[in-house]
Amino acid sequence: MTGMLIKFIRSCLTHPCVRGIDIDSSEAAVLRLRIIKEKVFLNKLYEEFYGMILQALPDDYPEPFLEIGSGGGFLKDYLPKLITSEILKIPSVDAVLDASHIPFKESTLGGIVMVNVFHHIPHADSFFRQASFCVRERGVIVMIEPWITNWSEIIYRHLHHEPFDKNVEEWNLPEGGPLSHANSALPWIVFERDRAIFEEKFPDWQIKKISLHTPFCYLLSGGVSMRSLMPGFLFPSCRKLEKIVQHRIRSWAMFALILLERKHGKNIGI
Numbered sequence: 596m597t598g599m600l601i602k603f604i605r606s607c608l609t610h611p612c613v614r615g616i617d618i619d620s621s622e623a624a625v626l627r628l629r630i631i632k633e634k635v636f637l638n639k640l641y642e643e644f645y646g647m648i649l650q651a652l653p654d655d656y657p658e659p660f661l662e663i664g665s666g667g668g669f670l671k672d673y674l675p676k677l678i679t680s681e682i683l684k685i686p687s688v689d690a691v692l693d694a695s696h697i698p699f700k701e702s703t704l705g706g707i708v709m710v711n712v713f714h715h716i717p718h719a720d721s722f723f724r725q726a727s728f729c730v731r732e733r734g735v736i737v738m739i740e741p742w743i744t745n746w747s748e749i750i751y752r753h754l755h756h757e758p759f760d761k762n763v764e765e766w767n768l769p770e771g772g773p774l775s776h777a778n779s780a781l782p783w784i785v786f787e788r789d790r791a792i793f794e795e796k797f798p799d800w801q802i803k804k805i806s807l808h809t810p811f812c813y814l815l816s817g818g819v820s821m822r823s824l825m826p827g828f829l830f831p832s833c834r835k836l837e838k839i840v841q842h843r844i845r846s847w848a849m850f851a852l853i854l855l856e857r858k859h860g861k862n863i864g865i
Contacts, residue, residue, distance in 0.1 A: 619772030621683045627667030627819045628687060635827025637816040640809070641710075643834070644739050645670050648708055651737045651804070651854045656705035658731055663694050664712030667819060677708075682773045695721035699729040706735040713738050713853075714757075714781040715774060719766040723797050727857065734857045736800070740782035742807055742851035750849060751779045756820055761788070786853055800855045807848035812837050814849065 616623050631637055648670070652660065662670055665679035665688050680690040692698060695718045697707075707726055716722050726736055741751060743761055751759040761780040766789075768776050778784075785793055786805060794802070812833055817823040825833060841847055 618774045621685050623774070624666035624681060624683050624685050625687070628669070630819050631667055632669070634816065634823050636812075636823050636825050636830050636833075637818065639827065639830045640812055640816050640834075641668065644710055645673050647739065647806075647808070647852050648710070648737050649673060651852065652706060652708070652735065653733070656731070656734070658703060658705035658734070660706045660708055661697070661699070661704050661729075663707060663709040664715065668710060670708065670710070695725065697722075697725040697729050701728055702731040702734075704730045704734060706730055706737065708736075709738045711740065713740050714779050715768075715777045717768040717770075717776060719781070719785060720796070723800065727797065727799050730857050732857055732859050735803075736853075736855040738782070738853050739850055740853060741779040742848060743780055743783040743787075744807070744846050744848050746810060746847050747849040750814060754814075755779060782851065782853065786851075799858050801858055802853070803856045804852065804854040806852045806854075807845065807850070808841065808852065809850045810837055810841055810847045811849070 616626060631641055652674075659676045659678050660674065661678045661680060662668070663680060664682070665671070666681040666683065666685055668679075671677045671679055678690060679688040680692045681688045682691065682693055684691050690698075694712075694716045707730060713719075713722075730736070741747065743751070748759075748761075751757075757777045757779050759779045761784065763778065763780075763784070766781065766785060768778055768781075770776065786802060790802070793800075812830075815823070815825045815833060
């Protein structure tokens, strides 16, 4: 009965624009950008996410930054020296590439950024090896990703459409489409549960910061697949309340900003 109720709730809340859309298609990638632009509450939340990323980026590097999975976003509006990319060919991005095969020369990037993308990368090891090669010394990887807390696990396990499994042993994802195969628990697995393994595998990357945030505003926004539960004009009030709540209960969050910095010395990439 509980499963049927959850399925019914999901059906009622599904955004009408995404019904019947193949989420692994170029059409869906273009549609996500339109939804983010049109949903005022969600748009404002993305602006805050981008602000977090910009604060984490060094501002003294001449090299460009690469965004992985840019299809639904507009970070380049705030970071002109950004190279946007997507695994699908769509008009709004600069390059079509796979995060496991980044076609840049050694040390030519100031860093790599992404929002809600890492947990879709099927081969995390390959991504980090590629990043070690093409990101300069003291360059960064900055990502905003789902994160496991007692609160968020309920949401990701029962109300979110993407796969969630915090008990898998491997970091690799099962075969599937570029967007439909995912594991919302992957960032927590790599940088929390398996942190010692990550540090042993990739000693050229230092985890500088993991900052938990956004307990419920993303949920209220409906994301890119659900209807918004709040009008845009209430965003400032909701965000203020959210920050008060999280200040008192620090572990109450759905996302984390993760900042990695490439250490000095010869890289051990590809």
